[in-house]
Amino acid sequence: MLAFKLFLYFNILLLCYGQDALNKLNEIGTDPTDEHIERPCEIFDKFCIRKFFAQHSKCKPVDGPVPDPLYRDKSTSYVPHVNITFIPNSINIRGLNGRIEEFYINRVTDKLVLAVEFTNLNATSDYVYLRLHRRAQEPIVVRDYGSIQYDSLSMTIIIPNLKNLQLEKSEVFAFVSNFKLVLGPNLAANGDPEVQRAMAEMMANYQITVREIVLNDSPFYVASYIQYNICDFGVYIP
Incomplete structure (x- = not known):
């Protein structure tokens, strides 16, 4: 019924006021923010992008690459759908x-706005700690190795204040596809039924698990890329 009323309304406008009225409506319906988007550099021109960052912040231009592997001392990720904290140490x-x-x-x-796609990104640790949180009790802690392989991981970082870009105040969003989570057998070897249940649920829903983990890791990944490949802000991302 609503679709029919809209169809009838637009036809009445066309009959009474002509095509100009419809053109005006279309203009109103467009996204006004598109008019204010500027692309000062081509996406393949890193020299231009580095120059833009340097001119609009206090960072120092760098030309990379990111060390491969890049060492990270520790990461702490929350996996709330199973009440687990995922803590890998000595990560490559x-x-x-x-x-x-x-x-x-x-x-x-x-x-x-800067978006970067990473392919075949892999994070590996021989010292992964899982803390299973329990109501009114101390958590159960288990340890083994673990790794996450991302075939494709796209990250979008939004940095405020164009006159003086603030990396430490940025927002990061991740879009993940085709990934694999591997965890050592000792993590599920604990005989406690709560651990068994949580591990089974985590692996059965590993896509949710990885997406929750990458929410924590994204700022480190994209900030490392920027500070090794584009401009060094001197910001420490734990």
Whole structure:
């Protein structure tokens, strides 16, 4: 019924006021923010992108690459759907020399947007601790090795304040596809029924598990890429 009323409404407008009225409606319906998006550099021109960052912040241009592997001392990720904290130590990360897939600024929102795609990114640790949290009790802690392999991982970072870009105040969003989670057998060897249940649920829903983990890891990954490949802000991302 609603679709029919809209169809009838637009036809009445066309009959009474002509095509100009419909053109005006279409203009109103467009996204006004598109008019304020500027692309000061091509996505393949890292020299230009480095120059833009340096001119709009206090960072120092760098030309990479990201060390491969890149060592990370520790990561703490929360996996709330199974009440587990995922804590790998002494992590080796490979594949952080990604490809820029978007770069623009928005004068209205006063923000810079940079998107980077990483392929075959792998994070491996021989010392993965899982803390299973229990109501009114101390957590159960188990340990073994673990790794996550991302065939494709796209990250979008939004950095505020175009006059003085603030990496430490940025927002990061990750889009994940085709990944694999591997955990050592000792993590499920604990005989406690709560551990057995949580591990079974975590692996049965490993896609949710990995997406929750990458929420924590994304700022480190994309900030490492920027500070090794584009411009060093001197910001420590734990």
